Amino acid sequence: MNSTNNKTLVMGLALAAGMLITGCSTEDPHIVCGREWNAAHQVVADTGAExxxxxxxFVQFRYGKNFDFPKLVTTVYRGTLSNRGEKIWDREVAVTEKMGAYTLVGRAHRGGYMDARELARVHEPGPVVFEFSANGKVLAAKEINLTHNRLQKDQ
Incomplete structure (x- = not known):
């Protein structure tokens, strides 16, 4: 083999190794917020931050791999990521290593799923932060903005 073929072979092997490493990597923990939830696939469709x-x-915490901690804490704050205000509520839940995502899905008293006001437990529009933590370490946080009610189509 000549040196050009050797270089090509080495570059090809390096590219293949890089693709293999990239294919095995996991995504960073993040939060997805949406208006739609597919219960069959346990997936929230990311529809934005307003x-x-x-x-x-629906609010879903995606860890990117199986949970490696026994308890997950959800905390909701009034305010923004850079200027968190008062804590509205928090909840600790047990999770298992078989889980890789946790979804906040609330049932409304009137039937159906909770709306943003009920899930966040707020009475006025404005920014709200959802934060997920484990073992005293924040894993992911996301700010959403709540606005005035939309008119319903059937009204």
């Missing part, structure tokens, strides 16, 4: 108070709201 929701009307009366929009259905």
């Amino acid at each position: 929701f009307a108070m009366n929009d259905q709201l």
Whole structure:
């Protein structure tokens, strides 16, 4: 083999190794917020960071791999990521190593799923932060903006 073929072979092997490493990597922990939830696949469709108070709201924490901690803490704050205000509520739940995502899905008292106002437990529009942590370390946080109610189509 000549040196050009050797270089090509080495570059090809390096490219293949890089693709293999990239294919095995996991995504960083993140939060997805949406108006739609597919219960069969346990997936929330990411529809943005602005929701009307009366929009259905689903919040999903995706870890990128199986959970390697026994408890997950969800905390909701009033304010922004850079300027968190008062804590509205928090909840600790047990999780298992078989899980890689956790979804906040609330049932409304009137039937159906909770809207943004009910899930966040707020009464006025404005920014809200959802934060997920484990073992005292924040894993992911996301700010969403709640706006005034939308008119319903059937009204």
